[in-house]
Amino acid sequence: MSDNKPSKAKKWTRRAFIGTGGLLGVGLIVGVGGNWYLSKNAYNYSGKGFGDGHSLNAWIRISPDNRITIAVPRAEMGQGVHTSVPMLIAEELEVRMSDIDIIEPQPEPAYANTLLLNENPKDIHGSLKFMEKISHFLPLVATGGSTTIPDGYDYMRSAGATAREMLIQAAAEKWGVDKSECYAKDAQVINRKTNERFTYGELAEAASGIKLSGIPKFKEKKDWKLLGKPVQRLDIPNKVNGKAVFGLDARPEGVLYGAIRHATYHDGVINGVTNQAEIEAMPGVRKVVLLPKGMGVVAVADNTWRAKNAILAMQLDETGDKTLSSEKVEEHATEVVDGEMIAAPMNEGDAQAVLDNAEGVIEATYDVPYLAHACMEPINCTVLVKGDKAEAWVGHQGSSIVLDGVNAGAGVKKAGITVNNLYLGGGFGRRAEIDMVVNAAYVASQMEGTPIQLVYTREEDIRHEMYRPYAKAKFRAKLNEDGSIEAWENKLALQSVGYSSIMRIKPAFADSPAKDASTPEGAIHLPYNMKNAYMGFGQMELPIQVGNWRSVGNSHNGFFTECFIDECANAVGKDPYEYRKSLITKHPRFSAVLDKVAEMSNWGKPLPENRFHGIALLKSFRSIVAQVAEVTKVGDNQFSIDKFYCVIDCGRVVNPDTVEAQMVSGIIFGLSAALYGEITFKDGEVEQFNFPQYEMVRMNVAPTVEVHIMDVDEYPGGVGEPSTPPAAPALANALFAATGQRIRSLPLKNHGYEFV
């Protein structure tokens, strides 16, 4: 199917961004194959932290009492991978979920996320040497870009299948029978003839010495016991009784608490604390540590509240640009969007010539603001430094980035660092950053022997982070009488997320912002037929850090594209669903998803008075999502978002309950941004401090969501992000249906809309 073929634009994409790869994004990954499990690096692991028993490979260790320890090298931030990864292994290993204990292993080469290093493992497999070379110095063990399942689908099943065959062979040897006379079930190997059985625990030692050639065949889909069925998440019981340990809950012996105060201005420098003696004399305060380059200052105390009071009482000697403002950002965006583009990842035919010479060209300019991630758990990291050893306790999307961060902040060699990756109270891309680790490690290095828990108060988190960039897009389109697109042009201005983040994490790998594959995602590879199509982007240069924010480029491009396509439908007097359908004739998977959401929402049928529908469709992170927003006008500019209908084609499904949860989650995340989200600048400072100024969708505003998962027997796509991008355009299109007012900027609160 065409959706599954590697795209031509691929070669243009990345290389420069290896290392983060746009940790949460680069939604151009198409077509997956090959098997990391076969590579030499799959055996490069220490087994540290695994407990008793015998390892059959990097992911599976079996104890004599038949407990199966599964190493899950991906971060659990609510997306359910501490369950879905074990499911992939358990299915092939023939064990029950109740047989399993999980650990998160050290960030060793075996656990690298191959999709974040290259969007197509088939290519990697074809040039394994290149991959191995990269992995030796850069085993990127990280979670993002909705890659856990697409990355692990084959090699996690390989790990389970090979271990199963090793156990069967061990049993066959003990019985002196042929392997074919044995089978595996519920963590036992059973002799077909005699019905004798060995537990895996009894076989593990012998099995661990067996070498197989190649990978056994995977089970057929029809024989699956776990995959594709709703499985209860292993992490949930401890998330209802207060026992789940998040980064901020780490309490190593003797821990002290540090609160950070960043330089007020985004390119600012703190020279010192003028009342330092006074601060150090405050109750419980142990030390004031100025961070390298004056980017911040940390007060360390015996209680977080005392540390927080200390940073609030600090008088800073600092410098910085006090002239930065949102008005300046917008003016600069206009210059850039009207100027020379630095890259044109979509350029078919000659859209510009057609548009310059055509009559009746539709034009529209869109923009969206900076956004904070606002993870529910404030950003934090705990580090202990002792001589040439260090230990970190943190909930992080990249356990290998934690190694980099402790190394950079404390100067401890990576071999001496232990990472305890705990639960993440939200990640959304923010927890793929290195800053909290470097800063905590630096402070810990100044207080050797004492574990330091560094926390960013909510205010510091919201005012000083790596925002989803402000983005402005300028569209032109020429439509034929039948509505078909003769020419489409989209010029985009923003700060490159890939460039900004690689400069923070691995500056040596930085290349031009022109090569950032995350910038155009959601604006190219559209399913719509277009005769002449152009998409280009320009780079905004501002002293503001930008980063990966759930769905990355798709978060703004999805809004721009799916609203502008609605404008096109309106311009030719067509129904928004019918119009999209008429343009996606070459993409049956898109058509099926779009048709399904129309069917679910009764699209086109008469609606009760004051009720309106809006629709959006976007492929991101290898999955196709369509949504219909259903709103009721309850007063002047006052709306209730009653319901979202959401359909996803993510290929083969691992845990449908998780897919459903992620669809709902992504929509609410997108709606918080659409309704309220904006980070603005005035006199060089961020104007928002905390939730009262940076509001979230709460229970009373949250719509009900009805999810349908398409039954498609194709390689799996991601599910953590793809439901976020369509939420805002579906809603804005519904508001257009209700009011006739076209929304071309967010958040909606700035247009006077109120949601109840």
Place this chain on the structure above:
Amino acid sequence: MELKINGKLHTVDVEENMPLLWVLRDELNMTGTKYGCGVASCGACTVHADGIPVKTCMLPASAFEGQEITTIEGIAEEGQLSDIQKAWIEHQVPQCGYCQSGMIMAAEALLNENPNPTDEDIDATMTNICRCGTYQRIREAIHTAAKNRQEKTELPG
């Protein structure tokens, strides 16, 4: 000062104005109650004081002397999960889970006050923030827990 938490007396030596949240988390290492905003907006720090749900990130611990404080660690009875906790598992509510201690405490209080809440009651009472957007399942779980609680009380003897 003396604080009675989950039925147990604790003596702590802290400033009069230290919020209860930081006494729980950093003095007593009871980390189930969460820090989310520090301005009583998100509700992650919700506990019960004499059965009433309160946000603890601003209120001084000294204000709780003499009250029965219940935290997320204290709502299971004799090792048995509460109906709310069971419903939370049945509906697979938590995602990242960070807000859920506060959500569960708010839901427990809601059902204590109003055994059979309508959707409107839930909207009006459950005002905490969940960044993962688990509201739909929270709503369903509250209805399930309400039903289960009522069935229990209706059982004879």
